[in-house]
Amino acid sequence: MTIINIKNMMTESGVAFGTSGARGLVSNMTDQVCAAYTLAFLQGLNLAKPGQKIALGMDLRPSSPAIVRACAVAIGLAGCEVDFCGVLPTPALALYALSAGIPAIMITGSHIPFDRNGIKFYRAEGEISKADELAISAAVVDVPEISAVTTPEINPVALQQFIRRYIDLFPADLLTGQRIGIYEHSSAARDCLREILTDLGATVVSLERTDTFVPIDTEAVSAEDRQRGLVWATQYQLDAIISTDGDGDRPLLADEHGNWLRGDIVGLLCAKFLQADTVVTPVSCNTAIEASGWFAKVLRTRIGSPYVIAGMEQAVADGSLSVAGFEANGGFLAGNGLRVGSHTLAALPTRDSVLPALALLALARQTGVKISGLLSDLPQRYTASDRIQNFPVANSQALLARLSSEEAACRSLWGEQLGAVVRYDSTDGLRLSFANGEIIHLRPSGNAPELRCYAEADSMARAEELVNSSLQSIAGS
Known part of the structure; x- marks a missing residue:
């Protein structure tokens, strides 16, 4: 047995909690x-x-099966039983x-x-909280030497239940006559997306x-x-293209x-379709949410699903x-009281990719427009984002400290073109609102050594220009 202090292990291994799991x-996830x-x-x-019973699942990363086996051994050591659900979307x-x-x-x-991977934890009631993360981090555990084991047998019920959630929720002819492309790549959701879309016509x-x-x-x-999106839409005469990140959330x-x-x-339109009266969303999201006037209340949070x-x-x-x-990122969390027509949607307070995709397809059918037509009624505020990779978190933090305390630091990056900073928002990272109405939000990633930049303006071209020029200035400073 080896006694392991989790807090010390996090420092030594570099495997630590970010915005969504450890x-x-x-190479460090031994x-x-x-x-x-x-x-x-x-x-x-x-x-x-x-x-x-402890439900256990994985994505399609090449390192995931080995991590599953190690976690399965630990579940057994804790006196619990593994309920292995195989490859499936996180939701x-x-x-x-x-x-x-x-x-x-x-x-x-x-x-x-x-070259990275992670472990995400759920209580029986849903995602763990930040307080739970602290409790895990403070734990001290006895870990024996892990012997080689086989991957557990797969229980298919979890994936079947997820598919049925959406097939039963929407009309069977919802997508009849629609040609939908699935950018499958290595998404854990690729096969269930195909089944759901096909069953809906x-x-x-x-x-x-x-x-x-x-x-x-x-x-x-x-x-x-x-x-690729532009080419595929024309080549295959598609009504929409759907994809997800690696784990389908x-x-x-x-x-x-x-x-x-x-x-x-996507989230804004999905919330409208589901008749939400309250929207909870991170500070990084577009201000069109408030400007639309569709919701009685909008609550802004830090970035990360636990805060939402x-x-x-x-x-x-x-x-x-x-x-x-x-x-x-588009991940949609379904709370209480949401509806699809006459059907009440069971709450699923974790990020999901399938619900928002289907909701927009249904909203387009309901209103008699193409997907692009759903954007016509939205306030003309556009957001772009990108990142600098391999940018140490310490460098990001030092930059944000300078920008929040030194007006000259802002001028050195953006000159006079945006006017003075009229609002500093440090809810998560640093979100700067300028006199000309444009917004730039800088934030270190919680999952990797990256600096993310979000920009909001009255046109997509301008938002993209702000992101590109900001990141170039930061990289060159």
Whole structure:
């Protein structure tokens, strides 16, 4: 046995909690590290009871099966039973665990590069909170040497239940006559998306399926993927293109022309379709949410699903009857009281990619327009984003400290073109509102050594120009 202090292990291994679970380099996610995290989750949160089932799932990263095996061993060491659900979207595992009233562990690095991976934890009630993360981090566990084991047998019920959630929710002819492309790449959601869309009447076109892991970031769509969307839409005469990140909890949706929609705009339209009275969303999302006037209340939070979930819980406590949450990456969290026609949608307060994609297709059919037509009634505010990779967090923090305290630092990056900074918002990172109405938001990633930049302006071209010029200035400073 080796006694492991989780807090010390996090420092030594670099595998630590970010905005969504514990993540790190695969080379540092040893059997011992993964087993220690699993034991800390089960024991630190008092979830380890004799015979307690623990749902376990994974994405398609090449490193995920080995991590699954290490976590499965640790589940057994804690006196619990492994309920292995195989490769499936994170929201499918979360739905299964929530409905079964059991904890869950998802092995996924989401959108981050393939040389990294992660572990995401769920209580029986849903995602762990930031307080739970602190309890896990403070745990001390005994970890034996991990022997080689086989991957557990797959229980298919979780994936089947997730598929049925949407087939039963929408009319069987919802997508009749529609040609929908699925940019499959290495998404854990690719097969269930095909089944759902086909059962709802669509003709599905498979695009770019691969056995090589592809790190799709729905907040920073590559120039190559932007061009692919345009080509595919014309080549296959598509009504829409749907994709997701690696674990299927963040959507990527393109209109009939192949233009990818921003995640916060997808969330905004989805919340409208589901008749939400309250929207909870991070500070990074587009201000069109408030300007639309569609919601009685909009609550802004820090970036990360735990903060959005906490905001949703607060909204319910304050009397909101129908609550929706979504993030800039498009991941949609279904709270209480949402409806699809006459059907009440069961709450699923974790990021999901399938619901927002189907909601926009349904909203387009309902209003008699193409996907692009859904944008015509929105306030003309556009958001762009990108990132600098391999940018140490310490460098990001030092930059934000200068910008928040030295007016000259802002002028050195942006000159006089934006006017004076009229508002500093440090809810998460640094969000600067300028006199000309434009917004620039800088934030270190919580999952990797990256600096993200979001910009908002009255045109997409201008928002993209602001992002590009800001990142170039920062990189050159």
